[in-house]
Amino acid sequence: MNRKITSIAIATLLTCFPAFAGNKPLPAGDERLTVLRALKIETATNVTVERDASGTRTVVKLALHPAKGSNINVEVWLPDAEKWNGRFLGLGNGGAAGHINPGGLASQSAAGYSVATTDMGTAPNADSGVGNPEVWKDFGFRATHLMTVAGKQITRAHYGKDAELSYFSGGSTGGQQALQEAQRYPEDYDGIAAAVAAHCRTPLHAYFLWNDQILQKRPFTKSQDASVIAAANEYMASREIPAAEGKFVSDPRCTAQDIEAVIALARKKDATLTNEHAAALRKLFDGPRHAVTGERIFNGIPLGSSIEASHGHPYLFKWVFGADKKMEDVNFGADIETYTAKLAPYLNAENPDLSAFAKRGGKFVMTLGTADSVVPYHASVDYYERVVAHFGGLEKVQSFFRFYVVPGLAHGGGPGINQAPNLLDAVRAWRETGTAPFALQGRHAVNGKSEWEMPLYPYPTRTGWNATTSSFEPKDGPRGGVERIAERFRPPAAE
Numbered sequence: 001m002n003r004k005i006t007s008i009a010i011a012t013l014l015t016c017f018p019a020f021a022g023n024k025p026l027p028a029g030d031e032r033l034t035v036l037r038a039l040k041i042e043t044a045t046n047v048t049v050e051r052d053a054s055g056t057r058t059v060v061k062l063a064l065h066p067a068k069g070s071n072i073n074v075e076v077w078l079p080d081a082e083k084w085n086g087r088f089l090g091l092g093n094g095g096a097a098g099h100i101n102p103g104g105l106a107s108q109s110a111a112g113y114s115v116a117t118t119d120m121g122t123a124p125n126a127d128s129g130v131g132n133p134e135v136w137k138d139f140g141f142r143a144t145h146l147m148t149v150a151g152k153q154i155t156r157a158h159y160g161k162d163a164e165l166s167y168f169s170g171g172s173t174g175g176q177q178a179l180q181e182a183q184r185y186p187e188d189y190d191g192i193a194a195a196v197a198a199h200c201r202t203p204l205h206a207y208f209l210w211n212d213q214i215l216q217k218r219p220f221t222k223s224q225d226a227s228v229i230a231a232a233n234e235y236m237a238s239r240e241i242p243a244a245e246g247k248f249v250s251d252p253r254c255t256a257q258d259i260e261a262v263i264a265l266a267r268k269k270d271a272t273l274t275n276e277h278a279a280a281l282r283k284l285f286d287g288p289r290h291a292v293t294g295e296r297i298f299n300g301i302p303l304g305s306s307i308e309a310s311h312g313h314p315y316l317f318k319w320v321f322g323a324d325k326k327m328e329d330v331n332f333g334a335d336i337e338t339y340t341a342k343l344a345p346y347l348n349a350e351n352p353d354l355s356a357f358a359k360r361g362g363k364f365v366m367t368l369g370t371a372d373s374v375v376p377y378h379a380s381v382d383y384y385e386r387v388v389a390h391f392g393g394l395e396k397v398q399s400f401f402r403f404y405v406v407p408g409l410a411h412g413g414g415p416g417i418n419q420a421p422n423l424l425d426a427v428r429a430w431r432e433t434g435t436a437p438f439a440l441q442g443r444h445a446v447n448g449k450s451e452w453e454m455p456l457y458p459y460p461t462r463t464g465w466n467a468t469t470s471s472f473e474p475k476d477g478p479r480g481g482v483e484r485i486a487e488r489f490r491p492p493a494a495e
Helices: 029-035 101-111 133-159 171-184 199-215 222-239 256-269 275-286 315-323 333-347 355-359 376-390 394-398 423-433
Strands: 046-050 058-066 073-079 086-089 113-119 165-171 191-195 362-371 401-406 441-446 447-454 463-464 471-475
Touching: 029 058, 029 133, 029 191, 046 165, 058 133, 073 101, 073 133, 073 165, 086 101, 086 222, 101 191, 113 133, 133 165, 133 333, 133 441, 165 423, 171 362, 171 471, 191 423, 199 275, 199 315, 199 333, 222 256, 315 333, 362 376, 362 423, 376 394, 376 401, 394 401, 447 463, 447 471
Parallel strands: 086 113, 086 165, 165 191, 191 362, 362 401
Antiparallel strands: 046 058, 058 073, 073 113, 441 447, 463 471
């Protein structure tokens, strides 16, 4: 690999691409709204077409019903033709979805994109999925694909031609959507940006429940949580570059001996941590296993990340077992098997075969933070390694798919990097100019002011420090190092 730090040629992307209508002139003003209102979109109802208050774009809202029990809300925001950059952009959602985020639509349409998003079929809230397999399919994969199909159809009708290129950008649940698109519908997008991707969905929520059951019996105060984080940061400091020493853990991969040492150090510094807390920490750091077979269901809380943020989100279990099911009664034997069988084929995005996406020239950039206990790094490291194994080598995968493990990034912030680079710009530069990303710039900011920066390198390369030149530099990093989730908790995808 060329170790020379490569700057991303984003500047070449700043030119707007005018929306020529080809041989057919575009209608003007209200006539264009009429064209959109007359458009026939499969399974769509409640279609509204309006100019927004800014007077610079058109907003289309609709609901899609691909099956009985399915209700997918979609919005498409269309900048005026002279402001359109010729690109279609799909935006991901967060959490259980269930609503449309107008902020992302507004900012990206102002940037020139024809942009669409969906509530993923879970409105008005996550209870919509209780006992409803159609919602499971919508949330897992169908809503995002149908949003994309409808969004492109609306874009074509509005501008008189197809978008030149299509991109998807999402984080957390949006990262699940991103990988589902690349795996199931490789023709939908030319480039995909996936931040902190919650792609291993049903095992992830088993991890939430595992932690929740432990913490219900032995809660930790905020002060105790902070003590455990500080102990991990201190214990792992000898393995860090100067910028991270004692401040955050940039590589939480560890042994059972490391975990015991962190627990001992935390108890030494915080006398309120009892034997019961220590026993709970061993289970929290180890992660959920099958109650009978001991098989790995998910990995544990990463060292240096928040205990408090690592639990909750019970809605997937309620989808399977009912809204009144007490979460403390769900067991990690037969119940986990039932839960996995019902939801995992729809929700998980675990297929390492991205060959169709790669063959058509697709580019994919993914990140995960080392201080993230909401979507821990383990599953993404293992997924990337399985993609490498499928393709027969790291170099082949890095020709279209690059993965960045971001030191000290938590879910939406963190003690280390808390402003990750703009992945959409990186993907566009890669797809449109052939400039593959290498060193992306991460920042730590306080109150919006950048305090320090650090280059981030694609896995397995890590950020090193050259004491002679007092500068960051790329270093070879370890591969793998996480226990693989048992295959039966990652069953094949189903329609």
